[in-house]
Amino acid sequence: MNLYFYYVAFAFYLLSSFFYLLYFAIGKDSIERPGFFFLFFASAVHLFSIIVRYFEAGYTPITNLHESLSFFAFCIGGLFIFIRHMYGASVLGSFVLPSISTIVIFSLFHSVEIRPLPPYLRSYYLPVHTVFSFLGNGAFFISFIVSIIYILTENYIKKKKIPPYAMRLPPLELLDRVNVRCISIGFPFLTLGIITGSLWASIAWGSYWSWDPKEVWSLITWLTYAIVIHRRLLFGWKGRKTAYMMILGFFSILVTFLGVNYFMGGRHSYL
């Protein structure tokens, strides 16, 4: 049943992506509106599918790759709705929505069946730790996209060669502001994710920190973003430097999230 709703959400994501891509190609605000409308629907249906799955499985459905990617996509969509509402940088949707759709497709390649929960995951920390972590990841994903756009935009402004499509990209300062907002959302969640994970580990495995690959990489991620905040405040690492660091940080997240699952094993690999 949950999958049925998931497919409906997926269809809405695809529709929304279609309108957002069209919006980028044509540049008329009237095309963005249905895109946003469908995104909103997609998110609502998606949330419903997660709730249904929660009742069907009997636990918070963020335990394997299918569920995590699904929840990751949901977080990105929700955060984008928030950012669009706050900053009006609607063009970002032309990049965010296709990404969400891709992640959803990706999630469908993994086993979708509901399996019994392994004993060590049965904990109140499961929802807390995973929700915090993915909210953080979602925010950093958006900042990853924003940073790429920032670097491209900054490049053409510096070089004084402006391709026609570039006039539709948001202004630099707005991109930088969105980036900062993403850090201010993502970093606390990331920190909370690590802290709750560590508390959970002490209960489940008996020690707060055991240098497992996932733990090491989440620490690297945390340090990367910590450096951005520190440098930015002290030395004015604005704009381009922040953008580069955010891209680096997101690669570190990718390694933490997917690389560890696929290639490194350890206690944190849940396929």
Next chain:
Amino acid sequence: MQILVFGLNHATAPIEIREKFFIPEERIGNFIEDLKGKGLREVVVLSTCNRTEVYLFTEKPETDIKVLISSMVDFLKIEERWLEDYTYLLKNEDAYRHLLLVASGLDSMVIGEPQILGQVKDAYRIATFMNSTGYLSNKIFHRAFNIAKKVRTETKVGYSPLSISSMACEMAKRIFGDLRKKKILTIGAGEMTKIALKNFKKEGIEKVYIVNRTFANAKRLAEDVFGEAYPFSEMERLLLDVDLVLTSTGSEDFILKRDSILKIMKARKFRPLFIIDIAVPRDVEPSVNDIENVYLYNIDDLKELSQRHLSDRMREAEKAKLIVEEEVRKLPLLLKQIDVKPLILHILDYVERIRKEELRKAFSKIKDLDEEVREELEHLTSSIVKKIIHPHIELIKKNGSYEVLETMSMLFKFEEKYEKEDKGGQ
């Protein structure tokens, strides 16, 4: 009646020469007066930094153009050899086409820029004020304004902001987005600065600071654009505060050098700074652009950008030229409509016939008339008729509007019909 245009523009003359031909607005009146004193009746003088042109409407083009050129040489104190190298003289259709292209911004350095129409209107306004316009010039200029409007509404030539200062604004928006909470520092207080600042004001920029070596000029500009004037020594302090810098001083050396800007950027914690250098020679060391979060645009960068913007506007310009051509084809008709010569000749002939007829009757009644008296009577009647008819002729010559021509035709039984004027651009 013929239309002539004599002058030069950015395509035919370099800036050094254009400067020599430039007539400031307050002197245009004097120049027109000078020309009127020498017998020219309908003249409109247009002078901007990109062109100086005299539009001449005349019955005797050969002599009038000589008068115009010699007065121009005297008035502007220019060298005669320049005339041959840099100026153009266009007649009738070509002149009319030229006026239409100029008014609709198609002859501008930056095609489609909107400021030129206002400048043409000003030139025309000055001419009407100096009483140097007549029926033909009034009509031609009004039609030109209509065509310019038509070009603007029916094509996308003037669609997006194109002039240098608009381009600077556009780039500022690419960097900062909303300019409403931004501050700009202006170094130098020239005319170009004023135009640019007005543009930024239109975008709602919050604060305008002005510094200038001559403080009085800074103060005057500040009053014009609602800015704040500061002494030149305050420049460095202000640079820490602002988001945009506009420089346009006459300085031979760089005013803002890489080292000082780097120092300032460190103190600003690399808050973005957009520097617009519209001075020639440049005010800002080019390598300043390499500093992080500093964006330096000089006048050539902006010009090039606005030109590049053009590629699809070129197609629009072609459309606009079709509109212009269509209008140019109407010129012979326009000229014919107000070719009052046949009517005047008819009236003179008409009254002369009456006079002759009446005189003949009188002579046949009075016998043995002395040759001397006969001659005196000829003279007397002729003079009376001329005196009576003179205001009519003057009226036709000065105000040859459709109503007047028709009334006159009716009064004097002139057969040829004057066509009702069709409004330009509709």
